[in-house]
Amino acid sequence: MTKDECFYIGRITKPFGVKGQVIFFLDVDDPSEYAELDSVLVETKNGLVPYFIEELNFSSSNKAIVTFEDLTPDESASLVGRELYLPLDVLPKLEGNKFYFHEVEGFEVVDVEKGPIGRLETVIEYPAQPLFQIMNSGKEILIPVIDEVIKNVDRENKTLLIEAPKGLIDLYLEDNNN
Numbered sequence: 310m311t312k313d314e315c316f317y318i319g320r321i322t323k324p325f326g327v328k329g330q331v332i333f334f335l336d337v338d339d340p341s342e343y344a345e346l347d348s349v350l351v352e353t354k355n356g357l358v359p360y361f362i363e364e365l366n367f368s369s370s371n372k373a374i375v376t377f378e379d380l381t382p383d384e385s386a387s388l389v390g391r392e393l394y395l396p397l398d399v400l401p402k403l404e405g406n407k408f409y410f411h412e413v414e415g416f417e418v419v420d421v422e423k424g425p426i427g428r429l430e431t432v433i434e435y436p437a438q439p440l441f442q443i444m445n446s447g448k449e450i451l452i453p454v455i456d457e458v459i460k461n462v463d464r465e466n467k468t469l470l471i472e473a474p475k476g477l478i479d480l481y482l483e484d485n486n487n
Contacts, residue, residue: 310350310357310396311356311357312352312357312394314396314397315350315357315394315395315396315397316394316395316397316400316409316411317336317392317393317394318335318336318337318343318349318393318394318395319333319334319335319336319337319371319392319393320333320334320336320390320391320392320393321333321334321351321375321388321389321390321391321393322334322372322389322390323389324382324385324386324389325374326374327382328376328382329376329377329380329381329382329383329384329385329386330374330375330376330385331374331375331377331385331386331388331389332368332372332373332374332375333349333365333372333373333375333393334371334372335371335372335373335393336371337371340367340370340371340373341367342401344365344367346362346365346395347361347362348360348361348362349362349393349394349395350393350394350395350396351388351391351392351393351394352391352392352393352394353391357394360377360378360380360388361377361378361379362375362376362377362378363376363377363378364376397411405462406456406459406460406461406462407462408462410431410432410434410439410454412464413429413432413462413469414429414430414431414432415428415429415467416428416429416467416468416469417429417467417468417469418441418443418452418468418469418471419468419469419470419471420470420471420472420473420478421460421470421471421472422472422473422478423473423478426443426445426450426473426478426482427443427444427445427446427450428443428444429441429442429443429469430442430443430444432454433451438453438454438455439453439454440452440453440454441453441454441469441471445481445482448481448482449481450478450481450482451481452471452473452477452478453474457472458471458472458473458474459471460472
């Protein structure tokens with residue numbers, strides 16, 4: 310399984326105790342959705358490797374103490390700092406205007422005022438604010454990913470209706486040769 314077929318859920322941050330347990334930091338909206346995990350994919354230099362979970366207990370809202378099956382304390386400790394992934398098919402289905410970033414890549418973007426403005430290439434995840442990267446005839450348009458902008462997600466027709474902040478699209482599309 311490749312990273313393209315998976316989604317990132319967090320990382321192993323440090324060893325815990327003397328029995329080979331580790332701490333998971335779950336970088337997800339609702340960590341409780343992952344309380345029943347029976348395995349995770351751990352990124353190694355050889356790719357993603359499945360590890361089976363014997364026990365998982367939350368120590369805070371986004372941290373869990375985890376015991377892996379059949380690993381010695383040294384083997385568990387060697388995984389510290391590694392990223393954790395799960396297959397895309399285990400993601401809970403979202404409805405309405407809620408979506409996963411990977412889900413809307415390739416959608417046609419339509420602005421309430423400007424009409425069709427281009428294809429959504431990707432969502433750029435900046436620490437302060439994720440941005441839609443939309444391509445329009447070779448020109449890049451960046452639109453903030455915020456609830457006020459997103460008006461409708463049409464999964465069936467692969468379109469995203471937005472209401473961009475006034476004048477933002479014009480900044481990207483105006484002719485710079487003047």
